[in-house]
Amino acid sequence: ENLSKAVSECCNGLKDVKWIKEVSNRIWQYWELCSYHEPAKAFLKIRDSLGLTGDFSLIDRVAKQIVQDQTLESIDQNVVEASRFLKAYADDKKKRECLEAFAECQDIVEWIRNLG
Numbered sequence: 001e002n003l004s005k006a007v008s009e010c011c012n013g014l015k016d017v018k019w020i021k022e023v024s025n026r027i028w029q030y031w032e033l034c035s036y037h038e039p040a041k042a043f044l045k046i047r048d049s050l051g052l053t054g055d056f057s058l059i060d061r062v063a064k065q066i067v068q069d070q071t072l073e074s075i076d077q078n079v080v081e082a083s084r085f086l087k088a089y090a091d092d093k094k095k096r097e098c099l100e101a102f103a104e105c106q107d108i109v110e111w112i113r114n115l116g
Contacts, residue, residue: 026072029080033065039089039096045103058082
């Protein structure tokens with residue numbers, strides 16, 4: 001919202017400033033996806049270490065969504081909306097660290113798996 005306001009002030013006198021809001025929303029979505037990127041990678045690492053077979057397509061898409069030369073138009077709105085469950089892990093450092101530590105426990109997972 002602050003971005004929209006600042007750009008609107010710079011464009012004082014322009015009739016059509018609707019695009020400003022659209023671009024600022026896209027920038028916000030980009031930053032949201034950036035914050036979800038690391039938790040998504042940790043979930044995929046857990047999936048791989050536990051051999052889980054559920055539908056991880058959304059998490060795959062979030063993990064792959066951020067690329068260096070990406071344009072704002074290429075951000076998938078559906079991915080942004082659906083991936084908001086990762087927000088809890090992106091916003092809470094302790095939760096994120098716990099998730100990442102668990103993802104690093106491949107050896108323990110294999111040991112436990114072999115006990116059975």
